[in-house]
Amino acid sequence: MIELWGRKNAYNVQKVLWILGELALDYRHYDLGSDTGDLETPDFLALNPHARIPVMRDAGAVVWESNTILRYLAARYSGGDLWRQDPFERSLAERWMDWELSKLQPDFIELFWGFFRTPDASRNMAQIEAAARRCAQHFELLDAHLQRQPYLAGDYFSVGDIPCAVCLYRYFEMGLVHTVTRS
Numbered sequence: 430m431i432e433l434w435g436r437k438n439a440y441n442v443q444k445v446l447w448i449l450g451e452l453a454l455d456y457r458h459y460d461l462g463s464d465t466g467d468l469e470t471p472d473f474l475a476l477n478p479h480a481r482i483p484v485m486r487d488a489g490a491v492v493w494e495s496n497t498i499l500r501y502l503a504a505r506y507s508g509g510d511l512w513r514q515d516p517f518e519r520s521l522a523e524r525w526m527d528w529e530l531s532k533l534q535p536d537f538i539e540l541f542w543g544f545f546r547t548p549d550a551s552r553n554m555a556q557i558e559a560a561a562r563r564c565a566q567h568f569e570l571l572d573a574h575l576q577r578q579p580y581l582a583g584d585y586f587s588v589g590d591i592p593c594a595v596c597l598y599r600y601f602e603m604g605l606v607h608t609v610t611r612s
């Protein structure tokens with residue numbers, strides 16, 4: 430049985446919850462993280478020395494880093510649907526995962542933490558607005574790409590769509606688009 434460690438409201442855990450649902454896989458979930466100290470225990474550090482969630486274990490094999498977990502699950506369980514065998518085709522999905530991790534997510538997390546996780550009085554609005562502008566540029570780029578094709582890798586849903594889509598889900602569902610970028 431697959432096991433997943435990480436609180437459900439964590440950005441990177443949501444990526445893994447999505448693919449587990451997408452592939453209709455059974456799993457056991459341990460809801461932990463967020464300043465409770467439970468990522469610092471010897472048991473958890475033995476799973477992930479970086480003290481971060483998500484962590485997944487499948488038949489004794491431990492995997493951490495959300496996008497790596499996505500690739501693992503897609504490669505192992507999607508029968509080639511979400512993660513293609515051909516290296517070039519696979520790269521069409523994977524480049525968006527790397528882009529999300531290195532470009533989109535840092536700016537989005539700055540926006541999210543600066544706005545939602547910071548009390549009103551302590552918010553640095555100039556910094557928040559700068560992060561919002563950078564996010565808007567990233568989203569315009571995504572939008573332009575998706576004008577040409579329905580999914581990031583082409584005409585099929587792939588593992589490459591999940592990280593960016595989790596970000597977009599948060600952006601729209603949490604009201605950031607109205608509260609920050611249009612204020």
Ligand SMILES: N[C@@H](CCC(=O)N[C@@H](CS)C(=O)NCC(=O)O)C(=O)O
Nearest residue numbers: 439440441462463464481482494495
């Ligand atoms: N690059 C890592 C980042 C992992 C990460 O920073 N996870 C956050 C949650 S999104 C975390 O562990 N936060 C500490 C906590 O929740 O206590 C990944 O994609 O898995």
